[in-house]
Amino acid sequence: MSSSVSSASVPADAAAVTALNADERARILAKAALFSPPSPVTADGRRDIVGLSREELTEILVEIGEKPFRTKQLWHWIYHQGVTDFSLMSSIAKPLQQKLAEKFVIARPLATTVQTSQDETRKFLFRFRDGQEAETVYIPDRREDRGAVCISSQVGCTLSCTFCHTGTQKLVRNLGAAEIVGQFMAARDSYGEWPSPKGDTPRLLSTIVLMGMGEPLYNYENVAKAMRIIMDGEGIGLSRRRITLSTSGVVPLMDRCGDELGINLAVSLHAVRNDLRDEIVPLNRKYPIEEVLAACRRYPAASNARRITFEYIMLRGVNDSEADARELVRLISDIPAKVNLIPFNPWPGSDYRPSTREQQNRFAEIVMNAGFASPIRTPRGRDILAACGQLKTASERARNGHSS
Numbered sequence: 534m535s536s537s538v539s540s541a542s543v544p545a546d547a548a549a550v551t552a553l554n555a556d557e558r559a560r561i562l563a564k565a566a567l568f569s570p571p572s573p574v575t576a577d578g579r580r581d582i583v584g585l586s587r588e589e590l591t592e593i594l595v596e597i598g599e600k601p602f603r604t605k606q607l608w609h610w611i612y613h614q615g616v617t618d619f620s621l622m623s624s625i626a627k628p629l630q631q632k633l634a635e636k637f638v639i640a641r642p643l644a645t646t647v648q649t650s651q652d653e654t655r656k657f658l659f660r661f662r663d664g665q666e667a668e669t670v671y672i673p674d675r676r677e678d679r680g681a682v683c684i685s686s687q688v689g690c691t692l693s694c695t696f697c698h699t700g701t702q703k704l705v706r707n708l709g710a711a712e713i714v715g716q717f718m719a720a721r722d723s724y725g726e727w728p729s730p731k732g733d734t735p736r737l738l739s740t741i742v743l744m745g746m747g748e749p750l751y752n753y754e755n756v757a758k759a760m761r762i763i764m765d766g767e768g769i770g771l772s773r774r775r776i777t778l779s780t781s782g783v784v785p786l787m788d789r790c791g792d793e794l795g796i797n798l799a800v801s802l803h804a805v806r807n808d809l810r811d812e813i814v815p816l817n818r819k820y821p822i823e824e825v826l827a828a829c830r831r832y833p834a835a836s837n838a839r840r841i842t843f844e845y846i847m848l849r850g851v852n853d854s855e856a857d858a859r860e861l862v863r864l865i866s867d868i869p870a871k872v873n874l875i876p877f878n879p880w881p882g883s884d885y886r887p888s889t890r891e892q893q894n895r896f897a898e899i900v901m902n903a904g905f906a907s908p909i910r911t912p913r914g915r916d917i918l919a920a921c922g923q924l925k926t927a928s929e930r931a932r933n934g935h936s937s
Contacts, residue, residue, distance in 0.1 A: 554785040561786060565752055568687075570709030571663040581640045581662075583611065583718070584711025586758060587765075597636060599629070605767070611639055612768025615718065615727030641719045642712060659719065661688075661712055665705055667746050669716040671724070671738065679739035684716045686756050687747025692781055695813045696803075696846055698880040707752040713759035717741060717769070741771065743778040744799070748816075750783035750790065760794055773797075773834075779844065781816045782825035791832040798832055799842040799873075800825060804852050805860040813851070822864070829868050840869045840906075847888035847896070847909075848877055858899035871906040 573581045582590060591604045606624055610616045617639045619630045642659035645666070649655045655671045665688045673680035688705040690697075717738070721727060726738055741763065743749040749756045760776060763769045777797040778790060787798070802825075804810035810817040817825075835841050843865060847853050861872065874897055877887040888896070893909050900907035 554788065557785040558789065561751065561783065562754065565707055565754070568704060568706040568752075570707055570712060570755065571661070573709070573711060575638055575640070575662070579636060579638045581711055582607070582637045583640055584709060584714055584759065584762070586761070593637075597632070603629075607633075608765070608768055612718075612762065612765065613728065613770070615721060617641065640711070640715065641722065642715045644719060644723070647723070655723070657716070657720065657723070659712075659716060661708075667708060667712075667716075669720060669745060671720055673737065678737065680737050681740040681742050682717055682720050682738050683742050683745050684713060685745030685747055686713060686743055686749040686752045690747050691751060692748050692814070692816055694781065694801075694803075694815070696848060696877060696883065696885050698883070701882075702746075704747070707755055708747070710755045710758040710762065713755060714762050717763060740775040741777070742799075743776070748781055748783065749778050750780045750786040753786050753789065757790070757794055760796060774839065777842070781814055782820045782828070783816070784820040784824050784828045787825075787828040788831060791834060795834045797834065797839060797842070798829070799844055800829060802843045802861075803846050805857050805864055809852060813848075826864060826868065829865075829870075835869050837869050840871045843870055843872045844875060845872055846875045846877055847893050849886040849888045849892070851885070853888040853892050853896055855895060855899060858896045862900055862903040862905065865905065866903075871908075872900050874900075874907055874909045876909065 573584070575581060580593065582593070585593070587604055587608065590607065591601045594603050594607075595601065603625075606622070610622045610624075616622060619625070619634045619637075619639075620627075622630060625633075640662075642661050644657045645660045646658040647655065653673050653675075657669045657671075658666055659669060660666050667685040667688050669685060670683040671680055672683060685708065687707050689702040691704040693701075720738055724737055726736065743756065756778070760773075763771050763776070764773055773794065773796045777799050778794075779799040779801060780787060780790075781801045790796070791798070801814065802810075802822075803814055804817075805822070807817060807821050810822060829835065829841050832841060843861075845852075845861070865872075874893060876893065877885055879885075879887070897907040897909055
């Protein structure tokens with residue numbers, strides 16, 4: 534295996550590593566602030582209260598003369614019942630309903646386009662308050678009465694992975710916690726998945742994957758805040774075991790995500806040599822394979838019951854050889870893991886081709902024989918450009934002369 538980092542370049546002292554990571558985290562978060570989301574205040578001067586933590590919600594209620602216990606009431610109506618109209622909050626007296634409506638809104642991103650694929654995958658183009666847009670995809674699981682909502686964390690992307698259509702759209706800004714939570718809530722609206730009086734509401738939207746537009750760890754603060762809201766047991770109440778964050782390997786924040794959120798981790802690996810990964814996943818020049826895998830070994834939630842997922846795009850003649858498969862097995866041999874093999878999804882302007890089915894099967898066989906689950910992902914939503922690596926907002930395509 535080739536390596537762009539020698540062992541001599543890695544600090545041997547654990548305290549030095551911790552200090553280095555702390556400095557790096559600070560730089561990442563300072564840079565993220567430059568791409569901050571818009572103000573939560575609407576054009577008519579009211580405050581959007583979606584995306585606030587419990588403490589923040591309590592604070593603004595106290596500011597208007599209300600008791601802290603109102604937080605629990607509002608939280609229930611907003612995140613458990615999915616109500617967007619204060620007048621429907623039956624446990625709150627009408628004078629307070631009116632007072633809240635004068636000062637606050639419970640907003641959702643606007644779905645300007647909704648497309649449903651032949652395989653029932655549904656893609657939403659959401660427009661936010663400042664006119665920026667991002668895409669969200671719901672992927673049903675036909676084998677079970679459930680499915681995953683693929684959520685975006687940024688408008689555009691900063692990583693420029695060469696095989697990814699989304700990566701050709703430059704980063705515009707981070708999404709705020711309200712915009713991240715709002716994607717899931719709007720998807721629930723679309724499927725009528727808020728509790729019914731009879732308690733017989735289905736639960737099709739059962740999992741979240743942070744695999745949409747953007748690198749979630751480059752927007753960590755907003756992503757973490759949104760996931761805490763979603764995991765809150767008195768609201769949406771989604772278990773951390775049903776949330777997966779996908780990263781290309783922002784090593785310092787992988788550690789923080791594991792310590793603070795403990796959600797499932799998926800790593801976009803896509804190559805087993807640093808020279809190749811430098812080319813197709815440019816972030817590798819900053820955090821090479823060795824550092825990414827070391828962070829995976831440290832990840833607190835990693836266990837045989839909750840394995841780290843390695844995502845591996847299958848590019849014909851680039852990274853799909855039997856030698857690549859054997860090296861992948863060697864690299865992850867001591868990590869509780871599974872490997873998702875992803876057929877390349879073509880998009881306009883790309884020079885890559887998908888691996889042949891025969892080569893995909895041979896690659897999967899080598900990984901599986903080494904004891905790692907290695908399913909070949911079935912492409913979903915290709916006909917509406919909703920498959921892995923294909924997300925790119927309609928407005929951006931229109932500006933570049935492409936149609937969806």
